Amino acid sequence: MRTSPANRPGFAMVTAIMLLSLAAITVTLLGVTITNQVRRTEMAAEDAQLRQLLSAGAAVAQTRVASNSSGRFSISLPDALKQLSAELTVDIHDVSPAQKIAEVDASLDNHHRSQRLTFALQNGAWQISRADLGM
Amino acid sequence: MPRSISIRPGFTMIEIMATLILLGIFFEASVKVFNSTVLLSSASQDLCDHTSQIDSAMHQLRTDVWNCAAITVADPKSIDVVSAGGAKTSWQFDGKNHLSRTDADGQSARWDTGGIELAFSSDKVSLTISDGTASPMRMTSQILLARTEAP
Numbered sequence: 001m002r003t004s005p006a007n008r009p010g011f012a013m014v015t016a017i018m019l020l021s022l023a024a025i026t027v028t029l030l031g032v033t034i035t036n037q038v039r040r041t042e043m044a045a046e047d048a049q050l051r052q053l054l055s056a057g058a059a060v061a062q063t064r065v066a067s068n069s070s071g072r073f074s075i076s077l078p079d080a081l082k083q084l085s086a087e088l089t090v091d092i093h094d095v096s097p098a099q100k101i102a103e104v105d106a107s108l109d110n111h112h113r114s115q116r117l118t119f120a121l122q123n124g125a126w127q128i129s130r131a132d133l134g135m
Numbered sequence: 136m137p138r139s140i141s142i143r144p145g146f147t148m149i150e151i152m153a154t155l156i157l158l159g160i161f162f163e164a165s166v167k168v169f170n171s172t173v174l175l176s177s178a179s180q181d182l183c184d185h186t187s188q189i190d191s192a193m194h195q196l197r198t199d200v201w202n203c204a205a206i207t208v209a210d211p212k213s214i215d216v217v218s219a220g221g222a223k224t225s226w227q228f229d230g231k232n233h234l235s236r237t238d239a240d241g242q243s244a245r246w247d248t249g250g251i252e253l254a255f256s257s258d259k260v261s262l263t264i265s266d267g268t269a270s271p272m273r274m275t276s277q278i279l280l281a282r283t284e285a286p
Binding site for chain 2: 033
């Protein structure tokens with residue numbers, strides 16, 4: 001005797017739904033993993049760009065310190081970086097007659113890094129005696 | 136009086152064979168999808184762990200190199216980084232899976248590289264870490280860079 005449609009257990013349907021759920025979980029996991037890797041790569045690229053800016057800022061700071069300048073300076077950047085909303089500032093202040101500190105701050109669109117450079121007067125010339133990479 | 140015989144409609148051999156073949160294919164597909172889900176989940180977690188371990192180690196190494204006054208590469212697996220204050224920090228790759236750091240106070244830290252082979256080299260201003268790919272990682276010391284740029 002055949003069962004009526006209402007009494008069918010729906011084995012195929014349940015199995016199909018389970019399989020589709022598993023496939024959906026797999027695709028979601030894959031998507032999350034790929035998205036995380038893409039985000040990490042973007043962050044690493046931005047971080048590398050910011051470190052380059054900090055190195056450029058250190059060179060500017062060295063020049064300014066050598067010329068006995070102090071205060072906050074905004075450094076002009078190439079157009080390619082301006083389009084990325086990049087900014088680089090150097091803030092130099094005196095700690096003592098033989099020591100100056102320069103705070104170099106670099107930022108991109110949503111990302112920011114800084115470093116603190118300590119300059120010491122050695123043999124009549126200002127030299128970087130310490131460089132602390134900030135966040 | 137003859138008994139009435141009820142005739143139940145059955146399945147032909149071909150119908151049963153076709154159903155069994157379809158069920159077999161269905162079962163194999165479901166096992167493969169399930170395995171893929173489990174493997175992907177595990178691989179994703181491993182990748183996340185290794186990535187965070189390597190990122191953490193590279194962050195610490197970059198911080199050390201950024202403020203160093205000397206980089207000494209004893210061999211491709213070990214380096215000494217001397218800070219501007221004179222404190223020496225040693226980094227060593229055990230050749231298998233672990234990167235370790237020992238600071239001037241003797242405190243050690245260890246990271247799992249997840250099977251990635253690391254090799255160090257230096258041009259006296261920066262440290263290059265090669266992982267066997269075409270794009271090695273380069274970390275520059277601000278102090279050594281300033282010395283080379285100074286007139």
